[in-house]
Amino acid sequence: MPPPVVSSVSPNQGPASGGTTVTVTGTGFTGVTSVRFGSKSSPAFTSSTTKITARTPSGTGTVNVTVTTSGGTSTQFVPFTYLAAPSLSGLSPAEGSVSGGTTVVLTGADLSGVTAVDFGGVPAASFTVDSSSQITAVTPAHAAGPAEVRVTNSSGTSNALTFAFTSIAAPSVTSLSPNQGPVSGGTTVVLTGANFSDVTAVEFDGVPATSFTVDSSTQITAVSPAHVAGAAAVTVTTPGGTSNPNDPNTYFYYAALPSLTDLVPPSGPTAGGTTVTLTGTDLLGATAVRFDGVPATSFTVDSATQITAVTPSHASGVVEVTVTTLGGTSSSLGYVFLDAPVLVSLEPDQGPAHTATVVTLTGDNLATTTSVQFDEVPASFTVVSPTQITTVAPADTAGPVSVTVTTPAGTSNGLTYTRLAAPAI
Numbered sequence: 001m002p003p004p005v006v007s008s009v010s011p012n013q014g015p016a017s018g019g020t021t022v023t024v025t026g027t028g029f030t031g032v033t034s035v036r037f038g039s040k041s042s043p044a045f046t047s048s049t050t051k052i053t054a055r056t057p058s059g060t061g062t063v064n065v066t067v068t069t070s071g072g073t074s075t076q077f078v079p080f081t082y083l084a085a086p087s088l089s090g091l092s093p094a095e096g097s098v099s100g101g102t103t104v105v106l107t108g109a110d111l112s113g114v115t116a117v118d119f120g121g122v123p124a125a126s127f128t129v130d131s132s133s134q135i136t137a138v139t140p141a142h143a144a145g146p147a148e149v150r151v152t153n154s155s156g157t158s159n160a161l162t163f164a165f166t167s168i169a170a171p172s173v174t175s176l177s178p179n180q181g182p183v184s185g186g187t188t189v190v191l192t193g194a195n196f197s198d199v200t201a202v203e204f205d206g207v208p209a210t211s212f213t214v215d216s217s218t219q220i221t222a223v224s225p226a227h228v229a230g231a232a233a234v235t236v237t238t239p240g241g242t243s244n245p246n247d248p249n250t251y252f253y254y255a256a257l258p259s260l261t262d263l264v265p266p267s268g269p270t271a272g273g274t275t276v277t278l279t280g281t282d283l284l285g286a287t288a289v290r291f292d293g294v295p296a297t298s299f300t301v302d303s304a305t306q307i308t309a310v311t312p313s314h315a316s317g318v319v320e321v322t323v324t325t326l327g328g329t330s331s332s333l334g335y336v337f338l339d340a341p342v343l344v345s346l347e348p349d350q351g352p353a354h355t356a357t358v359v360t361l362t363g364d365n366l367a368t369t370t371s372v373q374f375d376e377v378p379a380s381f382t383v384v385s386p387t388q389i390t391t392v393a394p395a396d397t398a399g400p401v402s403v404t405v406t407t408p409a410g411t412s413n414g415l416t417y418t419r420l421a422a423p424a425i
Contacts, residue, residue: 003072004028013081015155018058038063084110085156095164097240100141113153120147170241171195180253185226205232229256255327256282267336269409272313292319338409353398353419361389368407375401
C-alpha cells in the first residue's frame with residue numbers, strides 16, 4: 001500500500017492553544033493511525049479515504065500537517081500556522097472626538113489575523129489590517145473620557161491601550177478657493193470651515209498637502225500636492241476627528257496639462273486678423289492663447305480638442321503658439337507671420353495680345369505666393385526666389401491689365417501690363 005497524500009488543510013491557521021477543527025483532504029486515507037501537526041498528534045480525528053476531520057493540538061509558528069497509515073507517512077508540505085495572541089504597543093493619535101470618525105494607527109505584534117478592534121467595548125467604525133505590526137482603525141462614537149483599545153484574533157485579545165474621547169468638535173470644510181489647479185500641484189488653496197484648532201493633517205484625496213498654515217479656527221492656507229487629473233476630496237484632521245470627505249464642496253479638481261498637435265493655417269499676415277484653428281487635448285477651460293507671448297485678439301474654446309483663435313498683429317517671422325489652462329501651459333507649435341507681398345517691376349511690361357508672353361515679376365515677400373493674376377485671370381507661375389517670380393501673361397484682348405500677386409499675407413499692389421494689338425496690313 002502506498003503512503004497517503006495530503007493536498008490541503010482548511011482552515012490553515014488557528015490559535016496557539018489548539019482546538020481548531022480542520023479538514024484535511026487528499027488520497028490514501030484508509031486505516032489512518034495518526035494525524036500530526038508538526039511533532040504533535042491530533043487529539044481527535046475521523047477519516048474517510050479522501051478526507052479527515054481533525055482537531056489541532058496546541059503549537060506555535062508554522063508546522064507541517066502529515067497523515068500516517070499502514071502504508072507510511074505523507075511527505076507533502078502542507079502548512080498550518082498557529083497564531084499568537086495579538087499585542088499592542090502604540091496608537092496615534094491618542095485622542096479624538098466623541099462623535100467618532102478619527103483615523104487611528106495601532107502598532108504592535110501578531111496583528112495579521114485580527115478580526116475585531118474595539119474602543120471601550122464599542123467596535124471600531126471600520127479597520128484595515130495593514131501588516132502584522134499595524135492596523136488603521138476609525139473610531140466609533142463614544143462617551144467622553146478614556147476608553148481601552150483592544151484587538152482580537154482567533155488566539156485571544158490583546159493588552160489594552162488608552163484612547164481619550166473628548167468633546168472637541170470634528171473639523172468641517174465648507175469651501176475651497178480656488179477649487180482647481182494643475183496635476184503638478186503647487187496651487188495655494190484657502191480652506192474655509194470650522195474647528196480648525198490643533199490641525200494635524202490636510203490631505204488631498206489621502207495625499208498630504210505640500211504644506212499648510214492654520215490662519216484661524218475657520219481658515220487654512222494649503223499648497224496642493226501633485227495628483228492625477230480629476231476630483232480629489234480635501235480633508236482636515238484634528239484631535240476632534242477628520243472632516244467629511246464626501247461633501248462636493250470640498251473637492252479640488254486637478255486639470256491635466258494641455259497639449260497642441262496642429263494649427264491651420266500655419267501662416268498669415270503681420271497685420272493679424274487671421275482665424276486659426278488649433279487642435280490638441282485637454283483644452284477645456286483655456287484662459288489664454290498666445291502668439292510669441294502676445295495674446296490672441298480673441299479665441300473660442302470649441303471643445304476639449306479644438307480652439308478657434310484670431311491672430312494679433314506681430315512682426316514677421318516664426319513664433320511659438322501656446323494655450324494656457326488651469327492645468328498649465330501647453331507645448332508650442334510654430335506659426336509664421338508674413339509681410340504682405342510687394343511688386344516693384346515687370347519685365348517686359350507689355351506684349352502681344354494674341355499670344356502668351358513670359359514675364360518676370362520683381363518685388364519683396366514673394367516666397368509664399370499662391371496665385372498670380374492678370375486682372376482676374378489666373379496665370380501659371382514659378383517662384384524663383386523671395387524677390388522674383390516668372391509668370392506667363394495669358395493672351396487676351398488688347399489693352400492694359402493690372403498684375404497682382406497673392407500670398408497668405410494678402411494681395412500685393414498692382415502693376416500695369418499692356419497687351420498690344422497685332423499690326424494691321
